[in-house]
Amino acid sequence: MALKLDALPGRAIIYEVGPRDGLQNESCTVATDEKVKLIESLAETGLPAIEMTSFVSPKWIPTLADGPEVARRVRRRPGVRYSALVPNRQGLDAALAAGMEEIAVFMSASETHNRRNVNKTIAQTLAAFEELVPAARAKGAAVRAYVSTVYGCPYEGEVDPKKARAIAKRLLELGCFQISLGDTVGVANPSQVERTLALMLEEIPADAIGMHFHDTRGTALANVLVGLSLGISTIDAAAGGLGGCPYAPGAAGNLATEDVVYMLDGMGIETGVDLDKLVDVSAATQRVIGREFPSKVLRATLAVRARARREASH
């Protein structure tokens, strides 16, 4: 099939996952105050959607144990959607009690990854969601779903995209508004993305699909380009590239928000995000975390700014 760069969407929605998916994969503990500040600063950059924390048991994600407090404390900015990760009914109740109006559920497209991650088969997970998703909807909450390992599983290798599509369709039937298709291991390439997303689009509308690429092997932006050319315009990303790859400690994980915003800006695709403000937020956050973030635009922008300061002082 042919990809068209002249049929690109005029606008893309960046779904910021740094405060949840990013922090979850950082080894250091970040103070609740810093998390609240990060989320509020991210909203100030113009990001339209922010996943801010998780209501998964602190046993599983200790770094996000303060989820309820974060969710209660963050000052909401009008027009911004805030969501939180929810694994089960208990998490849903806690999220609703903390004022969340949007939640995200998660599962994997591969049996082994799903079992290792949530200790259930795919069928058991879907059965649980048959209660959980409608329960959330009944309380007025919007539900997004993550499907992990769509482009490859760390245990099983390649994953049949038809299996991922069947899962995605079922989640939409249950009442999810969008399925974020995850390249959890960061192995996808543009040809595979084209085949997979074309298959999805045969039975799922473009606006019900989110692209969640990890940049572990540098292909995330090329993969995003393919999705955009197919009319898919929701892109998950984490400020600075916050969070590493759980399967390759020391390697990159989430696509950096700066990198995708830079590319879309140049292509004339509106995101509403102020790139300079976003660089400020990431620069402050990497000081808190204590390591250099992988975002190339972040590094280049900070290097250019440092050079300008040196030249101005001469």
Place this chain on the structure above:
Amino acid sequence: MALKLDALPGRAIIYEVGPRDGLQNESCTVATDEKVKLIESLAETGLPAIEMTSFVSPKWIPTLADGPEVARRVRRRPGVRYSALVPNRQGLDAALAAGMEEIAVFMSASETHNRRNVNKTIAQTLAAFEELVPAARAKGAAVRAYVSTVYGCPYEGEVDPKKARAIAKRLLELGCFQISLGDTVGVANPSQVERTLALMLEEIPADAIGMHFHDTRGTALANVLVGLSLGISTIDAAAGGLGGCPYAPGAAGNLATEDVVYMLDGMGIETGVDLDKLVDVSAATQRVIGREFPSKVLRATLAVRARARREASH
């Protein structure tokens, strides 16, 4: 216009520029022995073309002052093309005396960058090449040309692609076999690349064009994907992402060879390069240089290998 992923070239030629463009932008001095070892190891990975050094005056590029010795000492591997950067007649004579059979000349698409880089106007540079290129050809040497700042100039900002095309056409008329179009500052985005390369292809055959993207802002692979979809299949890259960005010290420069080879492997586009061997070469080279290279595939592969070793030892 429409981009076609189903009309991709079956084979791409990676033009390895690490030993020249990479080392030139590293601040440390590398021993001649190490350079020779690097170039010979790169040839062993299956790379088809390697730019190994420069015959520019040591005054301008002190780190490559040992060009003649490197060129004489590297054991040639059959089937691999070796080239060296040459600025003028003196450099050409030295390159030919050192046994080079392919040289590369260079200039910029923007007046200010050209003047700052070679102290000549574009017209003066082309006039000098009217003697230099035919002189090289008369001695049996193939001549490649770099045109820098095609996608943006650090001094002038945007550059008219028609001006770059006129320069490229003139260089081909003079006897160059290929023009490598450089995103010297690393600012290009896929839409700009599509417009620029489509304009080039109106008057220049695809195999006379090389893509030279810097990954300073993370867009290099997305840009390469656009070029491939237009039928252009020569890609400049540097092992590990060797060499930084001269305009943003601390930021990434050349596209990493590992990253482009990984993407092409996944897309079924042959390069002839053994990715595992290439990772070994880059891992050894970053130890010599003393800093972590930016290649994401390099980092991910080393992280995955380290994890496998840890698990094997338990």
